[in-house]
C-alpha cells in the first residue's frame with residue numbers, strides 16, 4: 001500500500017459504518033448539511049458534511065464550536081447537537097499553496113457581494129478587461145458585478161464607459177485557510193470565522 005498522509009477530513013469511516021449513529025430525518029435543515037471545520041488554531045480549514053462532522057466528534061478528533069439551531073444526531077444513548085462550525089482537537093499543518101483557484105463564489109465573497117461599479121448586490125462576476133479584448137480569467141481581472149452593470153458594460157473597457165474601480169482586484173490572501181472556504185458559498189453561521197479569509 002502506498003503511504004498516505006493522514007487527512008483529518010477524509011480518512012474516517014462514513015457515518016453509516018458507525019453502528020447506531022443516524023441523523024434524525026428532517027431535523028437538519030438542508031442548508032445546514034455542511035459544516036465549517038476550523039483548525040485547532042481557529043483558522044478555517046475545510047468544509048465537511050454534517051455526517052462527517054459527527055464522526056470527527058465521536059472519534060474525538062474535533063469538537064463543536066457552534067451548533068445549528070435545533071439540529072441533532074441521535075444514537076441509542078447519545079444526542080449530539082449538529083454542528084455548523086467545529087474545530088479540530090489537534091493542529092494540522094496546511095500545505096503551502098502558491099495560488100488560490102479562482103471561482104465565481106470566491107470573487108463574490110472577496111468583494112462582499114457588492115457590485116464593483118455601483119455598490120449594489122452582485123450576483124455575477126465581470127471581467128474588467130473583457131475576455132474578448134484579451135482580459136484574463138483571473139482574480140485580478142474579475143470583480144463582483146450586478147446584472148445591470150454587467151450587461152451595460154458588456155465587452156467594453158472601463159475607460160470607454162467613463163467608469164472606474166475604487167479597489168484594485170487582487171487574489172485573496174492565503175492566510176486563514178481561505179483556499180477551501182472560498183470554493184463554496186458560506187453559511188451565515190460561518191461568517192464570524194471567515195473574516196480573515198476574504
Ligand SMILES: [Zn+2]
Nearest residue numbers: 115118146149
Ligand atoms: Zn452594479
